[in-house]
Amino acid sequence: MGWFTRKNKNIVTPTNEKKETPDGLWHKTPSGKIVDKDDLEANLWVAAEDNYHFRIGSKEYFSIIFDDNKFQELDETMSSKDPLKFVDTKAYTDRVKASKAKTGLKDACRTAYGKTSGSPIVVACMDFSFIGGSMGSVVGEKIARAIDFAIKKKCPFMMISKSGGARMMEAGLSLMQMAKTSAKLTLLAKKKLPYISYLTDPTTGGVTASFAMLGDVNIAEPGALIGFAGPRVIKETIGKDLPEGFQTSEFLLEHGFLDFIVDRRELRERLSLLIQLFQK
Numbered sequence: 001m002g003w004f005t006r007k008n009k010n011i012v013t014p015t016n017e018k019k020e021t022p023d024g025l026w027h028k029t030p031s032g033k034i035v036d037k038d039d040l041e042a043n044l045w046v047a048a049e050d051n052y053h054f055r056i057g058s059k060e061y062f063s064i065i066f067d068d069n070k071f072q073e074l075d076e077t078m079s080s081k082d083p084l085k086f087v088d089t090k091a092y093t094d095r096v097k098a099s100k101a102k103t104g105l106k107d108a109c110r111t112a113y114g115k116t117s118g119s120p121i122v123v124a125c126m127d128f129s130f131i132g133g134s135m136g137s138v139v140g141e142k143i144a145r146a147i148d149f150a151i152k153k154k155c156p157f158m159m160i161s162k163s164g165g166a167r168m169m170e171a172g173l174s175l176m177q178m179a180k181t182s183a184k185l186t187l188l189a190k191k192k193l194p195y196i197s198y199l200t201d202p203t204t205g206g207v208t209a210s211f212a213m214l215g216d217v218n219i220a221e222p223g224a225l226i227g228f229a230g231p232r233v234i235k236e237t238i239g240k241d242l243p244e245g246f247q248t249s250e251f252l253l254e255h256g257f258l259d260f261i262v263d264r265r266e267l268r269e270r271l272s273l274l275i276q277l278f279q280k
Contacts, residue, residue, distance in 0.1 A: 025037050027040055029052040030052060033050050044064060046264055046265055051263070053200075053201065053221045053263075053264055055162070055200070055201060057128070058110040058125035058160075061160055062125065064268060065123055065268060066114040066123075067117065070115075071123075072112060072113045072114065073110065073111070073112045074111040074112060075145055076106065078106060078138050078142055079096070079100075079107060080138045082096075082169075084171060086169040086171075088169075092170075099129075099130045102129070103127065103130050107139060107142070108126055108128075108133045108134055108136070108138075109125065109142050110124070110142075111123070111124045111143070111149075113149060116268060117269075117272035119155075119272065121157075122146050122155060122158070123159075123160065124142065124146045124157075124160065125160040126160060126161055133163035133164055134163060134164055134165065134167035134174075135166050135174055135178075135206055136169070136173070136177070137174065139177065140174075140177025140180050140181055141180075147184040150193060156275055157196070158195075159215070161199050161203040161208075162202065162203060163203060163212075164205060165205015165207060166178075166205055166207075175206060177210075181210055185214050189216075194216050194274070194275070197215025198219050198221075198262070198267075199220040200220070201225050203220075203224065204226070204228065205228060205229075209228055216278075217259050217274060218257070220258050220261055221249065221261070221262065221263075221264055222249060222250070222261055223248060223249065223250070224248065224249040226247055226248070226257075231246075
């Protein structure tokens with residue numbers, strides 16, 4: 001028999017008391033740098049030490065672009081239906097419902113009209129947090145209507161892409177958005193209104209194959225993953241080893257797919273300069 005027996009279990013003392021740190025106070029970059037959340041937010045979610053651009057959503061991009069964060073949101077109540085009654089590991093309707101609850105968004109794209117540095121502009125921005133920023137019929141329709149609004153207001157249109165590609169739960173309806181948005185951009189071009197495409201991490205699949213690469217000016221954030229198919233699929237198709245980093249914005253710039261790369265902290269200034277150049 002032991003000489004000591006604890007009668008009361010789970011006794012808390014100063015030495016064994018657990019102190020929990022709330023999630024999200026610190027963020028880690030791929031290079032291992034630890035960044036304070038407040039410092040990161042103040043620097044527009046760019047790590048000062050290694051220039052790593054953390055993924056952000058439409059809320060943050062709108063606050064960067066629009067003067068005083070004032071804008072008119074377009075088609076804000078539009079939401080996805082389930083025309084195909086799609087079910088895989090769970091029903092598509094359940095996925096949409098869960099994404100709405102988690103993100104507070106209606107779908108993977110928000111569109112808005114406002115001013116940047118005093119110049120009117122329409123901006124469509126994709127949110128990766130909503131089903132991987134996948135392009136469904138609502139995303140395509142909102143972008144198409146935003147382009148129509150830009151034509152009506154006779155102002156530039158900006159697209160901020162961040163997507164895993166087409167939304168498989170909508171099958172062919174999703175793929176149709178590639179043609180629809182591209183056709184709308186043709187109408188914008190006929191009116192001689194500028195289209196600025198801003199590619200962020202990641203921009204892939206049908207989004208890359210359509211509106212993301214059709215800008216009068218194609219720009220991207222540093223280090224963004226940009227491509228159509230994944231490296232494994234490409235390697236199996238062409239039967240060759242691929243160069244390291246071949247789907248980064250820096251590689252695409254070197255090979256002529258982009259016009260230039262823009263640090264997020266300089267986005268408003270560069271955007272204003274582009275609009276001035278187009279206006280003159």
